[in-house]
Amino acid sequence: MRGVLLLLGTMALLHAGIFDFLDVNKAHTSYENKDYKAAIQSYKKLENKAGGRYDLANSYYKSKQYKKALESYEKITDKKLEFKKLHNLGNTYAHLGKIDDAIKSYEAALKIKKDKDTQYNLDLLKKQKKEQQKKQNKNQKNKKNDKKQNSKNQQNKQNKNDQKNQQNQKNQQNKQNKNNQNKNDQRKKDQQNKSQEQHNKNQKKTQNKDAKKSTPESKKQRKKQAQGSIKKAPPISDMEERKYQKMLNNRGVNTLMLPLKSKGDLHHETNPW
Structure with missing residues (x-):
């Protein structure tokens, strides 16, 4: 009975080994043919086998599923695969844009083993980081200058507006x-x-007032006063007239004097000639 059990156990191990070999062969074939999707499905069955998780991580990496590749690489505990694990972690971090983590992984891998490819990748990333830092500094400087220029432009604009307002x-x-x-x-x-x-x-009012004062009676009075200012020559008496005529005759002047009528027609001579 004991021999039968031993035989059955041996046959089971041989059967399991045959299936594992078939899965490994299928996985390797898919990987070589760049059918990474099929390779991932096959390696998932072998994840707990020696080297199975490493091959699964590589299949994720080749299919550009970098986050899943990173998770698989970090689960590897086999010390024999430590250098390859760190090197591939560096590559995965680089593709994810985590340059500092990639540099740390490459530096850790080089401490285990000197490798030209690992050193090349490390130098390349350091150079890239330096260029990025330089570009970042330049961008910061440009940004600072732009900010300064914008501030200056805003100040000039404000001054211009202030001058305009003034x-x-x-x-x-x-x-x-x-x-x-x-x-x-x-x-x-x-x-x-x-x-x-x-x-x-007021002037018109005064004139009107003066005009009112100039009544017909006052006008008549002023006219009478004006006539009275002219003195009338006294009338010549008859005796004086004869005397004057006689004088003219003695001088040989033949002048006919017309008698002037005077008020009262005086016919007497007050003073004889």
């Missing part, structure tokens, strides 16, 4: 002053016109 206020003040001056001038002019009108009104 000029507008000055123009408004000048306009207001001009309007006030015009109003004052107009007010003075109106006052002058009003004063002139009042003066004319």
Whole structure:
């Protein structure tokens, strides 16, 4: 009975070994043919086998599933695969853009074993990091300069706006002053016109008052006074007239004197000639 059990156990081990060999062969064939999707399905069955998780991680890496590849590489505990694990971790970190983690992985791998490819990748990433740092510094400097320039432009714009506002206020003040001056001038002019009108009104009123005082009686009186100021020559008496005629005759002047009638027709001579 014991021999039968031993035989059955041996046959089971041989059967399991045959299936494992078939899975490994299928997985390797898929990987070599770059059918990484099929390789992943096959290696998942062998994940707990020696080297199975490493091959699964490589299949994820080849299919560009870098996050899953990273998870698989980090689960590898076999010390014999430590150098390959660190080297491939560096490659995976690099593809994920984690440059600092990639550099650390390459440096750790080189401590285990000197390798040209690992050293090349490390130098390449360090150079890339240096260029990125230089570019970042340049961008920061440009950003700082742009910020400074923008601040300067904003200040200039603000100063320009302030000057414009001051000029507008000055123009408004000048306009207001001009309007006030015009109003004052107009007010003075109106006052002058009003004063002139009042003066004319008063003058006309005075003239009307004087005209009212000049009644017909006063006019008649003034006329009489004017006539009275002219002295009348006294009338010549008859005796004086004969005397004057006689004088003219003695001088040989033949002049006919017309007798002047006087009031009262005086016929007597007061003084004989």
